[in-house]
Amino acid sequence: xxxxxxxxxxxxxxxxxxxxxxxxxxxxxxxxxxxxxxxxxxxxxxxxxxxxxxxxxxxxxxxxxxxxxxxxxxxxxxxxxxxxxxxxxxxxxxxxxxxxxxxxxxxxxxxxxxxxxxxxxxxxxxxxxxxxxxxxxxxxxxxxxxxxxxxxxxxxxxxxxxxxxxxxxxxxxxxxxxxxxxxxxxxxxxxxxxxxxxxxxxxxxxxxxxxxxxxxxxxxxxxxxxxxxxxxxxxxxxxxxxxxxxxxxxxxxxxxxxxxxxxxxxxxxxxxxxxxxxxxxxxxxxxxxxxxxxxxxxxxxxxxxxxxxxxxxxxxxxxxxxxxxxxxxxxxxxxxxxxxxxxxxxxxxxxxxxxxxxxxxxxxxxxxxxxxxxxxxxxx
Amino acid sequence: xxxxxxxxxxxxxxxxxxxxxxxxxxxxxxxxxxxxxxxxxxxxxxxxxxxxxxxxxxxxxxxxxxxxxxxxxxxxxxxxxxxxxxxxxxxxxxxxxxxxxxxxxxxxxxxxxxxxxxxxxxxxxxxxxxxxxxxxxxxxxxxxxxxxxxxxxxxxxxxxxxxxxxxxxxxxxxxxxxxxxxxxxxxxxxxxxxxxxxxxxxxxxxxxxxxxxxxxxxxxxxxxxxxxxxxxxxxxxxxxxxxxxxxxxxxxxxxxxxxxx
Numbered sequence: 045x046x047x048x049x050x051x052x053x054x055x056x057x058x059x060x061x062x063x064x065x066x067x068x069x070x071x072x073x074x075x076x077x078x079x080x081x082x083x084x085x086x087x088x089x090x091x092x093x094x095x096x097x098x099x100x101x102x103x104x105x106x107x108x109x110x111x112x113x114x115x116x117x118x119x120x121x122x123x124x125x126x127x128x129x130x131x132x133x134x135x136x137x138x139x140x141x142x143x144x145x146x147x148x149x150x151x152x153x154x155x156x157x158x159x160x161x162x163x164x165x166x167x168x169x170x171x172x173x174x175x176x177x178x179x180x181x182x183x184x185x186x187x188x189x190x191x192x193x194x195x196x197x198x199x200x201x202x203x204x205x206x207x208x209x210x211x212x213x214x215x216x217x218x219x220x221x222x223x224x225x226x227x228x229x230x231x232x233x234x235x236x237x238x239x240x241x242x243x244x245x246x247x248x249x250x251x252x253x254x255x256x257x258x259x260x261x262x263x264x265x266x267x268x269x270x271x272x273x274x275x276x277x278x279x280x281x282x283x284x285x286x287x288x289x290x291x292x293x294x295x296x297x298x299x300x301x302x303x304x305x306x307x308x309x310x311x312x313x314x315x316x317x318x319x320x321x322x323x324x325x326x327x328x329x330x331x332x333x334x335x336x337x338x339x340x341x342x343x344x345x346x347x348x349x350x351x352x353x354x355x356x357x358x359x360x361x362x363x364x365x366x367x368x369x370x371x372x373x374x375x376x377x378x379x380x381x382x383x384x385x386x387x388x389x390x391x392x393x394x395x396x397x398x399x400x401x402x403x404x405x406x407x408x409x410x411x412x413x414x415x416x417x418x419x420x421x422x423x424x
Numbered sequence: 425x426x427x428x429x430x431x432x433x434x435x436x437x438x439x440x441x442x443x444x445x446x447x448x449x450x451x452x453x454x455x456x457x458x459x460x461x462x463x464x465x466x467x468x469x470x471x472x473x474x475x476x477x478x479x480x481x482x483x484x485x486x487x488x489x490x491x492x493x494x495x496x497x498x499x500x501x502x503x504x505x506x507x508x509x510x511x512x513x514x515x516x517x518x519x520x521x522x523x524x525x526x527x528x529x530x531x532x533x534x535x536x537x538x539x540x541x542x543x544x545x546x547x548x549x550x551x552x553x554x555x556x557x558x559x560x561x562x563x564x565x566x567x568x569x570x571x572x573x574x575x576x577x578x579x580x581x582x583x584x585x586x587x588x589x590x591x592x593x594x595x596x597x598x599x600x601x602x603x604x605x606x607x608x609x610x611x612x613x614x615x616x617x618x619x620x621x622x623x624x625x626x627x628x629x630x631x632x633x634x635x636x637x638x639x640x641x642x643x644x645x646x647x648x649x650x651x652x653x654x655x656x657x658x659x660x661x662x663x664x665x666x667x668x669x670x671x672x673x674x675x676x677x678x679x680x681x682x683x684x685x
Contacts, residue, residue, distance in 0.1 A: 080568075290543055293543060294530075296518070296520075297518055304516060307512060308529045309500075368520045420520065420569045420572070
C-alpha cells in the first residue's frame with residue numbers, strides 16, 4: 045500500500061486540523077445518529093405494539109410465561125427473517141424458504157426414521173443438503189440473470205410439491221411423518237436442538253423467589269426454549285457479520301450496486317451464492333428445531349413463512365431494493381410478529397385481526413423506510 | 425519527462441468484437457506527472473479503449489506496456505494490482521453506504537484471528553477523514569452516506585481512494601460530464617493535485633474546455649483510430665474541437681449558429 049504524502053504545501057498544521065474536525069464530529073446530533081440506524085423503525089414499532097398490549101391485554105401477557113409464549117413463534121420466524129434480511133441487503137429474495145422448511149423437515153425426518161442415522165449426522169446432512177439447494181438457487185439467479193423473485197418462486201412450488209410427494213412416498217400415503225422425536229434419542233445433541241435451556245438458572249431464580257414457582261418449588265417457567273436461544277444467537281452473529289466483518293461490507297456493497305462493487309474488487313457472485321446457502325441453511329435449522337420439538341413433520345410446515353420473514357425483514361428496516369437494512373431490525377420485526385399473533389389472544393379482540401394488523405404494519409414500515417432512505421442519501 | 429519510460433504505452437492497439445472493429449490501431453502514452461486527455465466523440469472507441477486498459481477486455485493485437493514491460497491483463501483486479509486504477513463516471517460509489525465503507529470497499533483492512541477477524545473500522549474512519557481533508561472536503565462524519573455528498577465530491581472521493589491504494593495511473597472516465605460548473609472546477613483542481621503527486625492521469629472527456637483546462641497533452645480518437653497527439657503548446661482550443669468532431673461539418677454548423685458549439 046503506497047500512501048503518498050502530498051507535496052503541495054499543507055494549509056494548516058495537522059494537529060489543529062484534527063481538533064477542528066473532532067469538534068465538528070460532535071456536532072452530528074444524537075438525533076441524526078439515531079435516524080441513521082435502519083432498525084429504528086422496528087424498535088419504535090415494537091415499543092408502540094408493547095404499549096398497545098400493555099393497555100388492552102390481560103396482565104398475564106407480560107409475565108415470564110407470557111413472554112416465553114410470545115418469543116417462541118417469534119424465534120422460529122426470526123431465524124428465517126434474519127437470514128432473509130441478510131439476503132435482502134445483498135440484493136436478492138428467497139421465496140422458497142417456507143417450502144425449504146417443509147422439505148428439509150422431511151429429509152431430516154427420513155434420515156432419522158427411515159435411515160436410522162444418529163441425530164448429529166442427520167442434522168449435519170440436512171444442513172448440507174439445504175445449503176446445496178440454496179447454492180443451486182443462487183447459481184441459477186446469477187447465471188441466468190433472472191430476478192431472484194422468479195427463480196425462487198419456482199422453487200417455492202417445486203420444494204412444496206416434493207415435500208408432499210416425498211412424505212406420501214416415505215409414509216405410505218400420509219402427509220405427516222410421526223415418531224421422529226422418539227427415534228432421535230437423547231443426549232447432548234438433542235438438548236442443543238430441543239427442550240429448554242438455562243433450567244438450572246431458572247430453578248435457582250425460583251428457589252430465591254425471583255421468579256414465580258409452584259407450591260412444590262418447581263418454577264412456573266422451567267427454562268428458555270432452545271429456539272429462543274438460537275434466535276438471539278443468530279441475531280447477534282448476523283449483526284456482527286454485517287457490521288464488523290469484510291463479508292458484511294461486501295453484502296451491503298453487493299446489494300447497493302453490484303457493478304460498483306465488482307469494479308472495486310468485491311466478489312459479488314460468491315457473496316450472493318453464500319447468502320442463498322445461508323438462508324437455506326437457516327430454513328433447515330428452523331425445520332430441525334420445530335421437527336424435534338413436535339416429534340413429527342408434515343407437508344404444511346413453514347407454509348407462507350417466506351412472506352412473513354420478508355415482512356419482518358422489511359419492518360426491520362430492509363429496503364426491497366437491497367443495500368440497506370439490519371439484522372437486529374429483523375430480530376425486532378419478528379418479535380413484533382410474535383407479540384401481535386399471540387398478544388391478540390390475551391385481549392378481547394378477535395384474533396383474526398392479526399392479518400389486518402400485519403398488512404398495516406408492512407405498509408407503515410415501507411413508507412417509513414422510504415422516508416428514511418431519502419434522508420440518508422439526500423435524495424430529493 | 426521525455427527521457428522517462430512512460431507509465432503506460434500502447435502501440436497500434438486493435439480490438440475486434442466479432443465483425444465489429446472497435447479499435448483499429450490506437451497509440452498512446454502517459455508519463456509520470458502528466459494529464460493526458462483522451463478526446464473523442466460518441467462512438468470513437470473511448471469506452472473500449474479504457475476497458476482494455478482497465479483489464480476488462482483483452483486487445484486483439486498490438487502492444488500494451490506498463491513501465492516498459494509488456495502486460496496482458498485478464499481481469500480488472502490484475503490491472504488494479506499493476507497500479508492502473510479506473511474511476512468510472514457513475515459506477516464508483518454506493519450511495520447508501522457510508523463514506524468509510526465505500527472508501528475501503530473490497531480492500532478492508534482486518535485485525536484479529538479467524539473466526540474473530542474483523543474490519544479495523546477505527547483505522548478506516550481515521551484514514552477516510554484524513555484523505556477527505558487533503559482534498560478539501562469537509563466531511564463532518566465519515567459515517568454519513570455517500571448519497572449525501574455532491575456529485576463532484578463523490579468523484580473526488582473515488583479518485584482519492586484510487587490514489588490512497590497506490591495507483592500509478594488513473595483513468596478517469598468522463599468525471600465531469602454530469603457536473604455543474606462549481607463541481608467541475610473542484611474535480612479539475614483535484615486532478616491537478618494528483619498530477620503534482622507524480623501520478624499519470626488519463627482524462628477521458630468529450631468536453632474540450634474541461635480537457636484544455638487541465639491537460640498537458642491531448643490525444644484525439646476518431647472511429648477507432650488516433651488522429652494524433654498534441655502538446656498543449658501545439659494546439660488551440662478550437663482546433664482541438666474541430667479535430668475531435670471530425671472537422672468540417674461542425675465548423676459549418678458553428679458558422680451557421682454564429683458561435684462555437
